Amino acid sequence: MIYQPQVYKIKDQAMTPFIDSDEIWQIINTAVPSPERVRVIISKSLNKNRLSLQETAVLLNTTDPELIEEIKQGARTLKEKVYGHRIVLFAPLYIGNNCTNSCAYCGFKATNKSIKRVTLNKKELIDQVTALEDTGQKRLILVYGEHPQYDPEFIAESVKTVYSVKSGNGEIRRVNINAAPQTIEGFRTIKNSAIGTYQVFQETYHPETYQKVHLSGKKKDYDWRLTALDRAQEAGIDDVGIGALFGLYDWRFEVLGLMRHVNHFEAVYNVGPHTISFPRIQNASELDIDKSKLVSDADFVKLVAILRLAVPYTGLILTAREPAYVRDEIMQFGVSQIDGGTNIEMKGYTKEGKGDQDLLSEQFTINDNRTLNEIMDELINSKYIPSFCTACYRLGRTGEHFMEFSVPGFIKRYCTPNALLTLVEYLEDYAPAETKIRGYQLIEEKISDIDDDKYIEKVRDRIEKIKKGERDLYF
Numbered sequence: 001m002i003y004q005p006q007v008y009k010i011k012d013q014a015m016t017p018f019i020d021s022d023e024i025w026q027i028i029n030t031a032v033p034s035p036e037r038v039r040v041i042i043s044k045s046l047n048k049n050r051l052s053l054q055e056t057a058v059l060l061n062t063t064d065p066e067l068i069e070e071i072k073q074g075a076r077t078l079k080e081k082v083y084g085h086r087i088v089l090f091a092p093l094y095i096g097n098n099c100t101n102s103c104a105y106c107g108f109k110a111t112n113k114s115i116k117r118v119t120l121n122k123k124e125l126i127d128q129v130t131a132l133e134d135t136g137q138k139r140l141i142l143v144y145g146e147h148p149q150y151d152p153e154f155i156a157e158s159v160k161t162v163y164s165v166k167s168g169n170g171e172i173r174r175v176n177i178n179a180a181p182q183t184i185e186g187f188r189t190i191k192n193s194a195i196g197t198y199q200v201f202q203e204t205y206h207p208e209t210y211q212k213v214h215l216s217g218k219k220k221d222y223d224w225r226l227t228a229l230d231r232a233q234e235a236g237i238d239d240v241g242i243g244a245l246f247g248l249y250d251w252r253f254e255v256l257g258l259m260r261h262v263n264h265f266e267a268v269y270n271v272g273p274h275t276i277s278f279p280r281i282q283n284a285s286e287l288d289i290d291k292s293k294l295v296s297d298a299d300f301v302k303l304v305a306i307l308r309l310a311v312p313y314t315g316l317i318l319t320a321r322e323p324a325y326v327r328d329e330i331m332q333f334g335v336s337q338i339d340g341g342t343n344i345e346m347k348g349y350t351k352e353g354k355g356d357q358d359l360l361s362e363q364f365t366i367n368d369n370r371t372l373n374e375i376m377d378e379l380i381n382s383k384y385i386p387s388f389c390t391a392c393y394r395l396g397r398t399g400e401h402f403m404e405f406s407v408p409g410f411i412k413r414y415c416t417p418n419a420l421l422t423l424v425e426y427l428e429d430y431a432p433a434e435t436k437i438r439g440y441q442l443i444e445e446k447i448s449d450i451d452d453d454k455y456i457e458k459v460r461d462r463i464e465k466i467k468k469g470e471r472d473l474y475f
């Protein structure tokens with residue numbers, strides 16, 4: 001079937017579709033990278049400016065290894081200059097894997113009769129959340145298949161249950177969701193359960209490929225999915241995450257598709273999406289895709305560095321789909337969030353021992369099986385500040401990435417101290433002795449970077465309070 005773009009309504013205005021394949025290909029095909037041009041583009045980004053689609057395409061077309069190194073160095077510098085060394089941690093939790101769609105790349109597809117279908121009941125959900133809290137998690141993303149059973153009321157109910165679970169000093173302070181597109185009414189119901197970010201990935205921005213890989217079910221409708229976040233906005237959910245599943249179509253096209261989506265958001269709502277995700281296809285039960293578009297490690301690293309330069313104030317999420325060595329490399333390029341201690345098997349967090357992954361219980365393979373504490377150790381040893389901070393969201397400071405980026409001193413005043421305070425909580429409540437020693441050494445180093453003595457006193461005062469038993473302190 002040939003994709004027929006539809007005119008749809010946003011804020012009662014007729015809109016033409018914002019993805020035009022011909023336009024994107026024309027931009028890619030006419031972008032010529034010369035060393036001078038690449039350098040000018042990198043420095044534009046380092047001067048805190050967004051890149052145009054044309055400029056991004058020049059970087060995407062760069063193949064000279066030395067210039068690629070300069071692009072990566074640019075992303076590294078931007079990360080250091082603007083964001084400092086913080087990484088926010090979260091964990092995914094699968095609520096149910098029933099699904100009426102058949103996405104060729106997904107183990108949960110309706111046509112897969114061998115997958116074990118599970119929907120957590122309330123007790124099972126509480127058990128999973130308790131297990132997560134007992135390792136120190138504070139931020140979750142709940143994941144759902146697309147099925148009538150997972151209607152907005154069900155989703156809202158599960159979010160509320162997660163917030164209600166308290167185990168020792170543990171609690172989940174931010175619940176994000178990754179769920180099927182809803183109507184505006186449905187999104188309103190979900191918003192009322194106090195979700196953080198609503199995330200939905202377009203998978204591929206290329207309409208014809210989209211038709212090929214979405215074989216049946218509601219997800220076949222490209223426009224319904226593409227406009228999901230507009231409906232979310234209209235329902236008052238202004239904190240949204242976009243993403244593309246890399247490996248379905250040309251990766252350069254998908255990067256420009258993501259940027260086009262960002263541009264649309266900025267043009268219509270004056271604010272870009274909160275985060276961009278860039279999952280790369282992994283093995284899955286009954287995986288059935290054309291493997292010619294799979295993305296190599298080298299291209300993947302390059303594309304993340306380019307995304308960082310192209311949209312310097314949007315959060316970037318890198319998941320445990322990727323092996324530790326890819327994650328450790330890519331983190332330097334300005335990733336803001338990673339998952340840690342991830343287990344995506346249904347009811348996986350209460351399973352005894354790590355064991356082998358069971359592809360019949362999960363959507364796809366993950367390649368970073370480290371525990372949360374192993375990840376914490378790695379981050380601390382590499383001088384990153386692991387953060388479980390939820391302050392902006394709790395104080396209604398939305399657009400936090402934009403503020404981090406554009407408000408002078410924001411990171412020093414809020415993000416770094418808050419990251420340190422959540423690290424102290426982790427060290428006091430969950431860390432083994434060795435992690436605790438190194439964690440406090442890192443905290444001392446990072447406190448001395450704050451250049452305001454009065455502020456240092458305030459941070460130290462809160463750290464002492466946490467050591468004495470207070471929790472959930474933030475600026």
Ligand code: SAM
Pocket residue numbers: 105106107143144145146178179180181200201203244245279280281282283284321363364
């Ligand atoms: N059912 C919801 C939907 O389709 O929007 C939830 C999505 S799914 C549980 C989360 C994301 O995982 C998908 O949007 C897709 O990008 C990604 N995904 C699916 N199959 C994958 C695979 N084999 N490898 C890596 N990521 C995959």
Ligand code: SF4
Pocket residue numbers: 099100101102103106107108109110144145146219
């Ligand atoms: Fe269902 Fe989502 Fe998997 Fe598609 S990606 S089959 S919609 S769970």
